[in-house]
Amino acid sequence: MSINKQSDIAANIQIGPTDQGMVRIYIEADxxxxxxxxxxxxxxxxxxxxxxxxxxxxxxxxxxxxxxx
Structure with missing residues (x-):
């Protein structure tokens, strides 16, 4: 899939710090x-x-x- 191709997949994204000192981007999709x-x-x-x-x-x-x- 290229960056310009549209998709019907829905997803949620959360961003925040972890207890290990990392930054987590968490993606949950269909x-x-x-x-x-x-x-x-x-x-x-x-x-x-x-x-x-x-x-x-x-x-x-x-x-x-x-x-x-």
Missing amino acids: GGIELPLDFAPEEAEDIAEELRAAAEAARAVAEGKGRRR
Whole structure:
């Protein structure tokens, strides 16, 4: 599945610290799929930066589409 392919799968996401000093991204999806992903705090900060950059790029795409009308 590519990043641009849409999906009908519903999922919930939770993010928080663990008692082991890690940051957990916990994904629960249709079909009983549970995916706990643990990251060191530094890795979590890198992920946060990537999320911010992706949000900025997505906003630019959305704004660009709005101007083409």
